[in-house]
Amino acid sequence: MPGKRTPSNSGEDLTSDGGRHPFLLTKLDRWIAWSQKNSLWPFGSGLACCAIEMIATAAARYDISRFGMELFRASPRQADLFIIAGTVTNKMAPVIRRLWEQMADPKWVVAMGNCAVSGGPFPTYSVLQGVDKVVPVDVYVAGCPPTPQGLLHGLLTLQEKIARSHPTKDIFNSDARRID
Amino acid sequence: MKDTRCARIFPWKGGAMAFKEIELNMGPQHPSTHGVLRLKLRVDNEVVLGIEPVIGYLHRGMEKLWESLTYTQIVPLTDRLDYLAAVSNNFAFVLAVEKLMGLEIPQRGQYIRVILAELQRLASHLAGVGFMANDVGAMSVLLYSFEIREDILDIFESYAGGRLTIHGIRLGGVPFDLDGEIIAMIWKALADIPRKVRDIEGLLNENRIWKHRTEGVGIISADQALDYGLTGPALRASGISWDMRKDIPYSSYQDFAFDVPVRSGSDVNDRYLVRMEEIRQSIRIVTQALDRLPPGEFQAQVPRSPKIPPGEVFHSIEAPKGELGFYIKSNGTDKPERVKMKSPSFINLQSLELMSKGNLFSDVVGILGSLDIVLGEIDK
Amino acid sequence: MLEELTDVPALNKAYRSLEEIFGDFLLGVSFEKKELSVRIKSDGLLSILRHLKSALGFNALNDIIGLDNLRSKAEGAKRFSLLYQLYAFPGFVRLRLVLDVDENEPVPSAAPVFQSANWAEREIFDMFGIRFSGHPDLRRIYMPEEYEGHPLRKDFPLEGRSDGV
Secondary structure (H helix, E strand, C coil), rough: CCCCCCCCCCCCCCCCCCCCCCHHHHHHHHHHHHHHCCHHHHHHHEHHHHHHHHHHHHHHCCCCCHHHCCCCCCCHHCCEEEEEEECCCCHHHHHHHHHHHHCCCCCCCEEECCHHHHCCCCCCCCCCHHHHHHCCCEECCCCCCHHEEEEEEEEHHHHHHHHCCHHHHHHCCCCCCCCC | CCCCCCHCCCEEEECCCHHHHHHHHEECCCCCCCCCCCCEEEEECCCEEEEEECCHHHHHHHHHHHHHHHHHHHHHHHHHCCCCHHHHHHHHHHHHHHHHHHHCCHHHHHHHHHHHHHHHHHHHHHHHHHHHHHHCHHHHHHHHHHHHHHHHHHHHHHHHHHCCCCCCCCEEECCCCCCCHHHHHHHHHHHHHHHHHHHHHHHHCCHHHHHHHHCCCCCCCCHHHHCCCCCCCHHHCCCEEEEEHHHHHCCCCEEEEEEECCCCCCCHHHHHHHHHHHHHHHHHHHHHHCCCCCCCCCCCCCCCCCCCCEEEEEEEEEECCCCEEEEECCCCCCCCCEEEEECHHHHHHHHHHHCCCEECCHHHHHHHHHHHCCCHHHHH | CCCCCCCHHHHHHHHHHHHHHHHHHEEEEECCCEEEEEECCCCHHHHHHHHHHHHCCCCHHHEEEEECCCCCCCCCCCCCCEEEEEECCCCCCEEEEEEEECCCCEEEEECCCCCCHHHHHHHHHHCCCCEEEECCCCCCCCCCCCCCCCCCCCCCCCCCCCCCC
């Protein structure tokens, strides 16, 4: 139902107008959110083992294109969903940050696999203990590697999160833009 | 004007193309570099002058981590090295540890290990061929080969619970026995796979575009290949029939009859053909192993955390990517003193520059695909 | 030593040949778990490798392994060991050469003899800090260029130092 939900992509709980949003804009919100969530274009950053399960998710059996995410873009400029699949090392972390910055708003990040979530089984000198140290993450998908069903569950959770969001707030009120 | 190789390939009207050296950067984020590999290319217009691979973007410090874990704890972590063929890493490590311990594995356990390892070789070669074809442009082949892989991953999931990193071979033998249901699944897969593999061959083998892009590309002579330490299908495509399963047999491979495919052209197409033939030979081995599966125990008695007396050992096996070896030095405790992995992709990648010199830079992707490297193994 | 060391004729032949030609560079030999290890002095390394490659058929250098003996060495012994794992194809035998190296002692690079030594030596330089003289391009291979410290040394903590990267 429109109106009383807390916005999930701005840094504050209540907006300045007391938590209510004009009726037409909430309808527009739902329409924009619907089209965003059903046409996410992933930028698959396949780093390690999880990349293979990500490719298996995109392959014929666990077809990811039935959720609209068929088009895995190779360039961050053309994508809006950053799936970080695999171990992020300290050497790779600035690259991941730069790629994230190159993506245009609105963008979402899914940390796939235990290594991206929190460093995984590698508490060593060269592994970043969780990719959320360099980019803000929307959905964490655990598993080593998560099965394709697990990744799809994470992506559906992301779709639900997008459905709850208020894109018009970003469009009409630039102060409410996501804080990183 | 310099008469460069590029000028000879592209003679434009009015003369040769001027020499122009450009430095290009491929990666570390790139759809075709098989992981986080960075290639610094020096090209003369389109012709490659030199390549410098920069690795280390996936260095996880595994060898240092292993020094603080027990041998039993290390085995599942070895899965993450060559993640396309996880069982073969387990296999190499536990064989080295068992050699150090002087442990004998019962016959049934050895045969089940062979079955798992050869099924894993099938899965790895299918993925390798799929990625190579995808890089060259034949994207449907990737989808076909992943579909065939799913049959094998179903078997692994029924056996050990995991699809990719399954921890299927453990110290002392294998974790579970092959019961009737799994054996039936394997027989069914063995019956289906040759037909599906013929689909892939039908798409690629006589395909004019594939042959044009892969024949004569990425050649390395046999002597250079040995000097650069190349192993695996890339070496067998250069005319050298090196296969650890035949040369220094381990885990009852000497009981099985199979051929080692060798081709002498040593270009990208030959490496593809060697892999396809190895798929057929793997099916042959699994068939023989299932036919003659001996009854009995499938694992030897091993304490949960074995303490190994001081010593050192180096053992290598024929993994799908090449010769995979582990050096282990023990110090009497249950944690190793030093574990070093001899990684085939690490050594194979060194010959990329030699293979690519003089080729067009759009061939680099095909050559890299034919080497079938895995960054998890390179960077450890 | 003329009595048979191992039960593998090719290895015995190799060892006898090494003993004849490079006797003063050999420091010891052992045969355990069916593997022959020959301990040598570092100045004889290149000539021994060349002889093994050309005359005795050990045409593949599988790997170069570095060891840090900080905690397990005897008093006065050298800190690091380098192991050269060689393989003969065809011939199907393995041989290991062992070199003891001190900190800051340079070792001749095997890259001129075996191309596969190139990256293996870069890895050892990165992880242990052992320098190889005559190496075409000795720099770090895994860690970033400006990293300080050599991770596989026994006195380097697993979690790393915060001033590393």
